[in-house]
Amino acid sequence: MTIRTISPLDCIILNGTVVTAADIARYDIGIKDGKVSILAPALSLADSPATRVIDAQGAYVMPGGIDAHVHLAEPQLFGKGKAADDYTTGTKSAIAGGTTTIIAFAPQDKASPSLLKALDETARKAEGVAYCDYSFHLLLSNPTRECLNEFSALRNRGISSVKIYMTYELLQLRDNQILDVLLQSRIDGVTTMIHAENGDMLSWMTEQLEMRNLLEPKYHATSRPQILEGEATGRAIALSQLIETPILIVHVSSPLAATTIRNAQTAGLPIYAETCPQYLFLTRDDLSKPGYEGAKCVCSPPPRDGVQDLEGIWRGLQNGTFTILSSDHCPFEFDNAVSGKKAAISDDAPLGRFKYIPNGCPGVETRLPLVLSAGRLSPQKFVEVTSTNPAKLYGMYPQKGALLPGVSDADLVIWYPENGIEAFELGNEMLHHNVDYTPFEGRVLSQWPRYTLLRGEVVWDRDNGGVIGEMGCGQFVRRGRSEFCQVQGPWDPEKF
Numbered sequence: 305m306t307i308r309t310i311s312p313l314d315c316i317i318l319n320g321t322v323v324t325a326a327d328i329a330r331y332d333i334g335i336k337d338g339k340v341s342i343l344a345p346a347l348s349l350a351d352s353p354a355t356r357v358i359d360a361q362g363a364y365v366m367p368g369g370i371d372a373h374v375h376l377a378e379p380q381l382f383g384k385g386k387a388a389d390d391y392t393t394g395t396k397s398a399i400a401g402g403t404t405t406i407i408a409f410a411p412q413d414k415a416s417p418s419l420l421k422a423l424d425e426t427a428r429k430a431e432g433v434a435y436c437d438y439s440f441h442l443l444l445s446n447p448t449r450e451c452l453n454e455f456s457a458l459r460n461r462g463i464s465s466v467k468i469y470m471t472y473e474l475l476q477l478r479d480n481q482i483l484d485v486l487l488q489s490r491i492d493g494v495t496t497m498i499h500a501e502n503g504d505m506l507s508w509m510t511e512q513l514e515m516r517n518l519l520e521p522k523y524h525a526t527s528r529p530q531i532l533e534g535e536a537t538g539r540a541i542a543l544s545q546l547i548e549t550p551i552l553i554v555h556v557s558s559p560l561a562a563t564t565i566r567n568a569q570t571a572g573l574p575i576y577a578e579t580c581p582q583y584l585f586l587t588r589d590d591l592s593k594p595g596y597e598g599a600k601c602v603c604s605p606p607p608r609d610g611v612q613d614l615e616g617i618w619r620g621l622q623n624g625t626f627t628i629l630s631s632d633h634c635p636f637e638f639d640n641a642v643s644g645k646k647a648a649i650s651d652d653a654p655l656g657r658f659k660y661i662p663n664g665c666p667g668v669e670t671r672l673p674l675v676l677s678a679g680r681l682s683p684q685k686f687v688e689v690t691s692t693n694p695a696k697l698y699g700m701y702p703q704k705g706a707l708l709p710g711v712s713d714a715d716l717v718i719w720y721p722e723n724g725i726e727a728f729e730l731g732n733e734m735l736h737h738n739v740d741y742t743p744f745e746g747r748v749l750s751q752w753p754r755y756t757l758l759r760g761e762v763v764w765d766r767d768n769g770g771v772i773g774e775m776g777c778g779q780f781v782r783r784g785r786s787e788f789c790q791v792q793g794p795w796d797p798e799k800f
């Protein structure tokens with residue numbers, strides 16, 4: 305069978321193994337005006353005219369990755385660290401790793417609290433300089449009535465999510481403030497993302513360790529035991545239950561928290577959860593490396609104790625406890641004593657004081673290759689948690705995260721061949737971020753994207769030029785209400 309189209313296609317991907325969250329089968333894909341225009345049986349488009357043809361025999365063809373947790377160009381909110389990546393380097397790194405859309409953060413300034421102002425300031429930083437498509441979550445540090453009243457204006461600007469914190473001195477909200485945010489989110493159809501760690505327990509533990517002069521990087525993990533994440537997760541779920549509105553718990557690291565989430569889901573509550581590669585691959589051993597090396601893996605929540613913890617997180621990813629897998633790319637330079645990891649070193653603390661180590665690891669480029677190379681998720685599950693679910697959860701589906709003809713953007717990542725390439729060791733010099741290390745240095749990978757396409761244009765060609773997309777080709781994506789946020793009536797306190 306041959307399908308002939310009226311006008312030539314812009315691009316045809318021939319004979320690949322097309323993977324979506326639901327299906328895996330051999331298809332041809334025709335692209336026109338930046339959209340997926342035809343999905344046809346394998347080789348049926350072989351004779352159709354097209355400007356470009358990519359022979360994808362033996363390759364996986366998937367919707368481009370969506371990384372819903374990326375920190376770029378943020379001011380110093382967490383002590384001394386300053387983000388090393390801006391919207392240019394961060395998005396370049398994204399496409400080289402197969403990610404075509406990121407959602408980064410627009411941080412609210414406590415001193416001038418308007419959310420719309422925060423959105424404008426951050427949007428200016430991204431305008432015209434990005435290599436992939438992007439949106440923003442509003443990062444709320446001071447939920448005054450004025451700023452809650454801006455939620456509906458945010459929705460009109462295509463923003464449908466906010467992030468709040470239960471920890472970090474400058475950001476931590478009290479439970480009543482969280483309830484205010486959840487109620488407003490319910491009213492305006494906004495998804496609330498929650499960083500769930502008990503900030504008071506953390507400060508107390510930190511004091512105990514400091515008093516005993518236990519300061520080096522590995523004590524970062526000691527200061528934040530699993531119970532501290534488990535407690536905050538349970539409390540976040542209770543708060544969401546009171547308001548009867550969905551929440552997303554970000555970057556879950558502990559099996560204890562995962563089990564708490566699973567139980568809530570089993571009870572029918574709309575609780576969604578995210579995990580990240582660092583909680584699938586790193587442990588306390590990485591924090592305990594000799595000298596100051598461990599600082600490279602300081603992120604919050606911390607990598608957990610051992611292999612059994614990693615297994616618990618993998619299980620949660622396989623069994624649907626985790627809705628999405630994001631990077632939490634939070635880039636700080638290592639060898640930088642002013643705004644990087646080494647800012648925590650002083651004369652009286654040559655191995656640093658863990659409480660001053662900027663919290664975060666880079667990972668926007670390595671997220672997909674690490675997890676696909678591990679071979680522990682089915683290809684469909686991989687697409688579901690790295691692309692389709694983030695699109696649904698954050699109101700971009702099916703423009704993003706799908707391959708629906710006539711509807712979806714032609715954002716694709718092509719892995720060549722589907723059973724992997726010759727194994728190689730990851731080294732930081734291969735990456736495109738503006739950070740002088742990767743926490744995954746030396747890991748053996750067997751997958752790396754051969755091509756990344758953004759709205760039909762090849763922007764990454766691994767074997768022929770690398771990043772060939774142009775700076776500024778990335779566009780702002782307007783987002784709607786979450787697919788996972790069911791329609792609700794007014795909240796009624798008399799129900800209780």
Ligand SMILES: *[C@@H]1O[C@H](CO)[C@@H](O)[C@H](O)[C@H]1NC(C)=O
Pocket residue numbers: 559562563566616617619620621623625
């Ligand atoms: C799914 O994974 C979670 C998190 O690891 C775990 O608590 C739960 O027992 C698992 N459920 C099943 C049915 O395997």
Ligand SMILES: [Zn+2]
Pocket residue numbers: 373375632634
């Ligand atoms: Zn984060």
